[in-house]
Amino acid sequence: MSFAVPANLEAQLDELVTHYPQKRSASLMFLHALQEHFGYISRDAVEWTARKLGLQPINVFELVTFYPMFRQEPLGKTHIKVCRTLSCALAGSGELRTHFCSKLGLDAQKHAPQTTPDGKFTVEFVECLADCGNAPVVLLNEDLLPKVTPAQADEIVAKGKSK
Amino acid sequence: MSAPATTEAKPAAPTAAPAPPPPSDKIKIKVDGREIEVPKMMPDWQGKPQPTTMLQACQLAAHEVPHYCYHPKLPIAGNCRMCLVEFGTPQMGPDRKPVLNEDGTPKIAKSVLPYEPTTPRGAIACATPISPGMEIYPNSPATKQMREAVLESLLINHPLDCPICDQAGECKLQEYSVQHGQAESRFVEAKVHKPKAVDLGPRIVLDDERCVLCTRCIRFTKDIAGDDALGIVNRGSYNTIAAWAEGKFDNNYTLNTVDICPVGALTSKDFRFQMRVWFMKETKSLCTSCGTGCNIVVGSREEKVYRYEPRQNDAVNSTWMCDSGRLNYKWIGRADRLQKCGMRIAERGMLEVAWPTALKGISAKLASAPSSSVAIVASARQTTEELWLLSKLAKKFNALTDSVARNGEGDKLLVNADKNPNSNGARLTGISGPQLGANLAKIAEGIRSGSIRTLIVFGEDVTKHGIGADLLAKLDTLIVSDILPNATTAAAHFVLPGCAHVEKRGTFVNVKGRVQKFMKAVEAPGDARPEWEFLHELVHNVTGQNGFSTIEGLFNQMAHEVPGFAGLEWAKLGDTGVTVQI
Ligand code: SF4
Ligand code: SF4
Ligand code: FES
Numbered sequence A: 001m002s003f004a005v006p007a008n009l010e011a012q013l014d015e016l017v018t019h020y021p022q023k024r025s026a027s028l029m030f031l032h033a034l035q036e037h038f039g040y041i042s043r044d045a046v047e048w049t050a051r052k053l054g055l056q057p058i059n060v061f062e063l064v065t066f067y068p069m070f071r072q073e074p075l076g077k078t079h080i081k082v083c084r085t086l087s088c089a090l091a092g093s094g095e096l097r098t099h100f101c102s103k104l105g106l107d108a109q110k111h112a113p114q115t116t117p118d119g120k121f122t123v124e125f126v127e128c129l130a131d132c133g134n135a136p137v138v139l140l141n142e143d144l145l146p147k148v149t150p151a152q153a154d155e156i157v158a159k160g161k162s163k
Numbered sequence B: 001m002s003a004p005a006t007t008e009a010k011p012a013a014p015t016a017a018p019a020p021p022p023p024s025d026k027i028k029i030k031v032d033g034r035e036i037e038v039p040k041m042m043p044d045w046q047g048k049p050q051p052t053t054m055l056q057a058c059q060l061a062a063h064e065v066p067h068y069c070y071h072p073k074l075p076i077a078g079n080c081r082m083c084l085v086e087f088g089t090p091q092m093g094p095d096r097k098p099v100l101n102e103d104g105t106p107k108i109a110k111s112v113l114p115y116e117p118t119t120p121r122g123a124i125a126c127a128t129p130i131s132p133g134m135e136i137y138p139n140s141p142a143t144k145q146m147r148e149a150v151l152e153s154l155l156i157n158h159p160l161d162c163p164i165c166d167q168a169g170e171c172k173l174q175e176y177s178v179q180h181g182q183a184e185s186r187f188v189e190a191k192v193h194k195p196k197a198v199d200l201g202p203r204i205v206l207d208d209e210r211c212v213l214c215t216r217c218i219r220f221t222k223d224i225a226g227d228d229a230l231g232i233v234n235r236g237s238y239n240t241i242a243a244w245a246e247g248k249f250d251n252n253y254t255l256n257t258v259d260i261c262p263v264g265a266l267t268s269k270d271f272r273f274q275m276r277v278w279f280m281k282e283t284k285s286l287c288t289s290c291g292t293g294c295n296i297v298v299g300s301r302e303e304k305v306y307r308y309e310p311r312q313n314d315a316v317n318s319t320w321m322c323d324s325g326r327l328n329y330k331w332i333g334r335a336d337r338l339q340k341c342g343m344r345i346a347e348r349g350m351l352e353v354a355w356p357t358a359l360k361g362i363s364a365k366l367a368s369a370p371s372s373s374v375a376i377v378a379s380a381r382q383t384t385e386e387l388w389l390l391s392k393l394a395k396k397f398n399a400l401t402d403s404v405a406r407n408g409e410g411d412k413l414l415v416n417a418d419k420n421p422n423s424n425g426a427r428l429t430g431i432s433g434p435q436l437g438a439n440l441a442k443i444a445e446g447i448r449s450g451s452i453r454t455l456i457v458f459g460e461d462v463t464k465h466g467i468g469a470d471l472l473a474k475l476d477t478l479i480v481s482d483i484l485p486n487a488t489t490a491a492a493h494f495v496l497p498g499c500a501h502v503e504k505r506g507t508f509v510n511v512k513g514r515v516q517k518f519m520k521a522v523e524a525p526g527d528a529r530p531e532w533e534f535l536h537e538l539v540h541n542v543t544g545q546n547g548f549s550t551i552e553g554l555f556n557q558m559a560h561e562v563p564g565f566a567g568l569e570w571a572k573l574g575d576t577g578v579t580v581q582i
């Protein structure tokens, strides 16, 4: 698979660099743009960014691995973010995530976001989703779901499987 | 042209010489209750004067503050917090005048948390400048508590596998845990597991679980080696040292990261699992792989060399050395080392003989050699003392002499294009002219024309340098000393087994004129002897001159006779040498 950034996107990014006193300051903007276009940030995208900004790939990779919003792999069609912060944790979000994982054959012991081999689901723990009063909270793709029960979780899984 | 010898310590390349701070600029502080005056400014990692830090001041007061991320030759990072100390500064009144105690001494306000005045607030000693009247408490209960807490947090995810760790015995984590840590772990949660045995590069293996994230390795490779190859990936307790691609950490200085890694995270593939460090003998020596002459420590055990490590010399190599020089020691233990004296007898071929027989045979041959019929090729890998002894033979016979130039590539940090360790020794003793090898063609021509009948070769295979086997066959006498067999030793009438530099003592003069001595680490194999020892005998037999049978005496006599070394003494060379005018 060859990696190619469309000419207009590259032109946009080249222009963007001119807004910063130093080239490397544009790193995050590059990564956002590339993730939006490709859906995730591949190793090629890291190398491309490093080349464009006169950095070593490891410098860019540090950023990609630091920020949870950057993905190193394509996301599943159904993206389940379970809140892990205090209110939700007290209201059983740990069990909720484990529930999702076991339903989907994922390893609940693992730290990082996980995607099912068929590419249908991604499950991950995230920090506070700012709806603490309705714990436990799940962000399903773009929808915020309050007070999610195991039964609701099963529904989400069933629906996602048929997608 | 007797140049005065100087001992000024310049910081190693590539930084420029710092201007020493004016001596009057001193600050009075108290360390652990004792008053001490320290310079206001001290050299930073590049040798530039910067405000003195608490850590430097404590060092001057002979209080070692434990630290991981601080390294005197690297930019300060201040990330490990191990160097936290409790401190206080003179209290100021509203009139901006110091508040005094009843006895007239200034009142010290200890640094505390703003809203919790009973809790001391420490500062990291490595990055906090001192100020007049400051008091540092490196041994107070609060300081100890801070250290304990930092250590506890560093050990949270550490595998505690010292019994199988190569760093054991020279590990700061081990040392500090014993000195400052708690006996028991309070940590009951699951440890985060990180990558083990990561193949970072051709010479380096990384165990991420042992890493304390001090970033010394990152700073070294970026700021000193100029290869921005390492970084920290992931977040929080998942932080991991990594290179972009496995196996790609491959500049010529990677092994220095193993030296500066305070724990057993970075290990050398070459040395890993070879030898426990506490079994090894350490000997001060030099690297011989180029004209820089980096100062090293040879680690050996039972007459076997296990590793070279850099030794600090700010006039030469700072605290670093290159990988290729560091790993160039294996040939010393080669099985085909020359171990016996050889003497060729007509009809009977090469015979193994004892030293007295060989030296007597050579002396007899030389006794009848007419003036100008002798030539000498002596390697610029021989020690200065050996080259000087050979120059005495040369003088006796009015011999043509030379060394062999060995040119390669240099770099900006340490590696020099001159691959001989002692080219300047050859020049100063007169064995070679300014241009090494300029006489070789003349020597070849002399042999061809028959005017040169005797050739003495030390440490070179002259068949590779324009004096082929056909020419060697024309000689009446070919006397060769070397360490390993080659085409020249094969053609010799006399073979004298010599020593690797780790098997003897002597000096080299580096490309900048630094005269440096090295010590003996291991015994030579078989009958091999230091060349200066038997050369000394030979010079005595041939010239009647008596010299010194110790290396000290020999060096001092040479310094007395050779103008370039005027004023030098073996003892005054110290561990880091003296610079002479080149
Ligand atoms: S690998 Fe060693 S030098 Fe590098 S950050 Fe970890 S502990 Fe420090
Ligand atoms: S720079 Fe030269 S002297 Fe120093 S370690 Fe490398 S080869 Fe040896
Ligand atoms: S804690 Fe879960 S939404 Fe705030």
Ligand code: FES
Residues within 6 Å of the ligand: B066, B067, B068, B069, B070, B077, B078, B079, B080, B081, B082, B083, B084, B124, B125, B126, B127
């Ligand atoms: S040595 Fe001071 S913070 Fe690491």
